[in-house]
Amino acid sequence: MKFSLTWLKDHLETEASLQEIVDALNAIGLEVEGVEDPAERLAGFRVAEVLTAEKHPDADKLQVLTVDTGEGDPLQVVCGAPNARAGMKGVLGLPGAVVPANGMELRKSAIRGVESNGMMCSVRELELGDEHDGIIELPEDAPVGHSFADYQGSSPVIDVAITPNRPDCMGIYGIARDLAAAGLGTLKPIAFPEFTAEGSCPVEIRTDDPAGCPAFYGRVITGVKNGPSPDWLQQRLKSAGQRPISLLVDLTNYLMLAYGRPAHAYDLARLHGAVVARRAKPGEQVLALNEKTYTLDETMTVIADEKEVHDIAGIMGGENSGVQDDTTDVLLEIAYFDPPTIGVTGRKLGLASDARTRFERGVDPEFLADGLDLLTGLIVELAGGTASEAVHAGAPPSEAKVLQFDAGQTTRLGGVEVPPEEQRRILENLDFAVSDPGSSPGQAWQVTCPPRRHDIEGTADLVEEVVRIHGLDTVESVALPRAEGVARPTASPEQVTERKLRRAAAASGLDEAVTWSFLPEAEAAHFTATDDLWTLANPISEDMKVMRPSLLPGLLVAAKRNADRGAAGTRLFELGRRYFRGQDGMSDERATLGIVLAGEKTARGWASGKATHFDAFDAKALALSLLETAGAPADKLMVMGEAGEQFHPGQSATLRLGPKKVLARFGMLHPATLKAFDLDGPVAAVELFLDAIPAKKGAAGFARATFAPPALQAVTRDFAFVVPADLPAGELLRAVRGADKSNIVDARIFDQFTGGSLPEGTKSLALEVTLQPQDKSYKDADLKAISDAVVAAAAKQGAELRG
Template sequence: MKFTLSWLKQHLETDATLDQITTALNSIGLEVEGVEDRGAALAPFRIAHVVEAAQHPNADRLRACKVDVGDGVIRSVVCGAPNARTGMKAVLGLPGAYVPGSGITLKVGEIRGVKSEGMMCSSRELGLGDDHEGIIDLPEDAPVGVPYASWAGLDDPVVEISITPNRGDALAIRGIARDLAAAGLGTLKPFAPAKVPGVYPSPLRWVVEDAESCPWVLGRAVRGVRNGPSPKWLQDRLVAIGQRPINALVDITNFFTYDLGRPLHVFDAKKVKGDLLFMRRGREGESYLALNGKEIAVTPEDLVIADREAVESLAGIMGGEHSGSDENTSEVFIECALFDPVRIALTGRRHDLRSDARARFERGIDPALLPDALEAATAMVIELCGGEASALTEGGAEPAWRREASLRFERIAGLGGAEVAPDDAVGILERLGFGVVARDAEKVTVSVPSWRNDIAGQGALTQAPGLPADKARAAAEGCAAIEPECDLLEEVLRIIGLDRIPPASLPVSSPVPLPALTPRQSRAVLARRTLAARGMLDCVSFGFLDRRVAALFGETPDALRLENPIAADLDQMRPTPVASLALAAARNIARGYPDLALSELGAAYRDITPEGQLAVAAGLRAGETPRHWAVPARAVDAMDAKGDALAVLGALGVPMAALTVTADAPGFYHPGRSGVVRQGPKTVLATFGEIHPKLREELGLPGPAVAFEVFLDNIPDPKKRRKAAPELAAFQPLRRDFAFLVDAAVPAENLVRAARGAERALITEVSLFDRYAGDKLPEGKVSLALEVTLQPRERSLTDAEIEAVAAKIVAAVAKATGATLRG
């Protein structure tokens, strides 16, 4: 929300400085986003009189000028503007002035042998527009020597504040002035527009078919208007806050949108078909050309304003080109309506239409302001465009907005933590527009003003539909009793200044702070650190991507398609974070970074239920391993991805001995070069493997690429066990090597598992340390060598006991895999 200081003072009688006003705004909860003071940047530039503009003696396109800035000194200025001429008034910057549009600081110089003691500026050089065809040409009556910013009205600071969703009244300059007056920075000026008499019947009448969406609407016509450019003061105000002047009638509606927070719309009465305007729902097949130049297809969920033939406006959001006012408009019809905030918000989102009117209607506007706003707008139309007004026409009726709320004085300190005297609290509420209904020593009951629809309203939250009736009733009664008092308390606290509320620490529940993260939340942190330690760069990407790309990595159900995507190619919730990492890798490779290691902790989406959103730690490697003096670089392979996945699982406490690997990886992996890590036959903990060659070609990944997924939600919670001292054996471990001849199709994992189970009391570790396949072995056979670690616990093992264990290992491996011990 933007406003100028002078515009604010049209509603607020105050001597406060700009700094005092901005400080107060921050203190009362209207946070200042920025202050633009164009006058400060243009202070060095003054109005100058060109006494003489002669041809430069040494340049065809330059003029040698003599310039007077009113200080009695005639200065030499070289100017290249084609419109520089004798007798004109221009804007001159003297040495030392900073030119905002050019980014230079002026100094005395010499151009082609002629001294130049300043610079006459164009609009673009002063940062006031794009015009740079010539220097600014001022009227003859412009006062020489006066600061240009002051003369042009550019010394009026523009303040921008952020507005919370509940403060629709602060989207009006008058609402901001009211808050500042309540905070003690001045007095709110009265607003009571005189009634404009109607001299003829209105040519249009309202028919409200949807009273729920539009409970009340007023309108009146003004005939004999002359619609042209609005006066300079109005254009200057609109331009200062970022609005584009269009014509007098449209500019008047924009003025009241900001001035009173009261959006209006004007129809060219002669373009409306028939004598009725209907407030109704849209119909299938209807559309209209909006003022932004786009054709809008309305739906039965939209509220529209229509004549007898077609839709003329999307109510509360944007008018139509057909009935808009232009230079030929001679009779205008002013619409002033009250709309349902939810209906406006949903319609705006549905059609992706943003307007100043929508921003105000969806927050809720003053339901009692309609008559006064229409009178003020009618008077301004007649003042600026001429003409005479018709009688008012009305549809619906003013809704019942009057309500009361009570505040117990002890709650100010008890709940708010600030000491405020009862008289001061009541005074604040009265200055904000609340009326005292009753008061005693303990509490005050006030009537809520019409513009504060956020106080003592219906409540901000909707009850859960499955709530039992008795609980729903009790909750509703509790909210009705608590929320209005809290609303009043908040008003008192913010007006005294949020910075005056003493800070208080939360109560300490225990001497030792409780964990801030649950075990499952801690997993994500530990997984991210583990992957970073393995050299992977942590990424944060969107949870949605192009539907075509998503289909390469899994199913793309319509239920997971975005109805209102932020971009056309971001319309589907992703089935796996690997898809996002693959796209990121392709972009980096295309820019000359072929060797990558990327990771992300994000969501994978299977369906719209909470269970269908999976927490996944994913990673992708592309290109080659890092160059090293001791180890040559090589292309990444599936084992790199497997190592990453197992590193995450190991860091999260998953027992490695309990894991198995199967070859049924998802289809975006290379078959035969991928796998699924399981704990038991059903629990899938991770997938890994090379990216399928066809998919790499589709995504623009030229070299090898491998990826993995670790499903964090599938990892069982660690069992809570009492920590004990580690059991350290008193005897040295011993190791024995076994080489088995086995079919090449048998997974090495089967041998490791069989050997480990041969004698669980003694065998503590089994690892594969060699694989050999060659012409010295029978066809279809490979040699797999295992190292088995035995750990005696009660006494040293004898040779006979060791041989017995070895025999058990050979027998167990032979039984499980058909392998034989190599001689």
């Protein structure tokens, strides 16, 4: 929420500096996201007077002005504005000044052969509005030579992040109240302009939906004169990021921004009969002020007359009844809407507005009548007109919450010593009513909460109020008490595994990435069937609509971003969760490690010449290494196909424990996948499904067997087999390792040969088999028996011993 320092001081009597105010806001939990001083953007712009204006000798639409800047000799300026003339006062940008609208630095220059020493500026060029028909015309009493920023009264703009639990601070008056309670000044009482109500309201106002709209207040003002707002009002709205529209609309926005009270003004001439808050009829439509038509249902509250719907209650008014420049009679509406109803309606329609933000969080139910009178007084004072008596249809929730509060809890829960009398002062300054605790020490106070504080649910919330106003920076950092002795492990086996994997992945040369758990629907659908997507009912944005079914889309987007910024090679990993819709309708979260290898593996050099790229074997090596780190039996894994349509079918595979238990998939991504993510290939990827890795046995995975080195030396034997050309080497290795598990401890392939005297369609694989004797050395008969077992096991895979 943005507001100017000037606007804040309309409600807070204070001598504090800007920095003191910013520090106080942060200290009381209202985080300041930034401070912008318009005076800095307007440095170099001065109030100047045009002394002479003559036609440019070489341009029909340009004039040569002589301008008095209040210092030294007049300057010559070339200007193309049609309203530039001798005797007027305007704003001159001197050489060196930067134009806010386009960032252009002004310099001395020759325009069509005539020297120009600056620029006379328009409203749009200084970002003070949209007008650009001519240069700014200042009043005759504008002081020549003065800084335009000082003359205009530019005020620093403070941007505060208001958390959802503090709707009472979504108006500047609420922020001023908190600062006053923190001792930074005195809260000014609300100034109500005087007006006289004459006659009863000519329009029937009622609420037929007490659940959705418990209270609907309104009155008619006739004979108003709409038009531009005064400068003070426009400046305040602009500081909040609002565009001034017209006096009547601006005053309703002013009430909302200053006091957190949304309101609406209808053009009475465009209404027909009674104005009613009711439930919408199924299929009923309304053309909103954003020029979009919305179809409503029976769960939504609307404001309607006898002819049509005019307002999506608490969210946005209708185009057909909005006030115009020629509006003379208005109906004011100030209501209290049920927060959950407003939230559900807004999500269904996908419609956000400032009013919705406030209503769905909860506005002050006590500020209806006063808000209506304040808005009425401002309209009568600035736009004229005659106000009718107010109509109060229904009543807002009025039951105040009462809590029993022990001042000692502030020390126990908040960790800071605050004297009881100071605690009482803070609560009372925040409009909490505190009863007299009596003479008994330790007796609890009875604290009555103001109805606008919807966030106060228990005594812990009162402690928070005391501590934050006392100053969050006064709370000392204190370590939690630690029991004597050796601490027990607190991390679960899953957490231990994830920590090991992070270290191992980083040690392998990968950079960790943290991407969003949300994806655009198109990217998510590329990695799973659309029907299986976990779609959010209330997404942050359309690009974050679906929970990710894979970690690869986020990593591919990150790789694309790196490539666009000139990165030759990208090695990324992420450890996170995939999300699916479970059979019970609940979210099914699965721990996963994703890896993307894109771009160059090694840069070009004198030895290799060309740069090399990642291939499927790089992905496989990483997958096996990390699975082993995670505790998977890497030597028992089967390499099988069907990695998924996102992968290249001839350059990808899965790692499985048995035909159905998939622990990982790896390989080169399919060209269609690269095209979908606008990536230039080749790109390798890995996904490790940590939830599929079998848990370790014993002591929840924390214990490990004691290592005892063998007493006898290992023996190696080499075998060469002729096998079918399409036989995966891993299948032969697995068969050989299982030939005699008590003696064979390892086997590896060290050579592959094709052609020569080998039959067509075959290849030769050479293996080194490691044998480990246990309690006695091998004899020739033992070695022959083991060799026979190896040959027999290989024969089952179609292998034949060479030579």
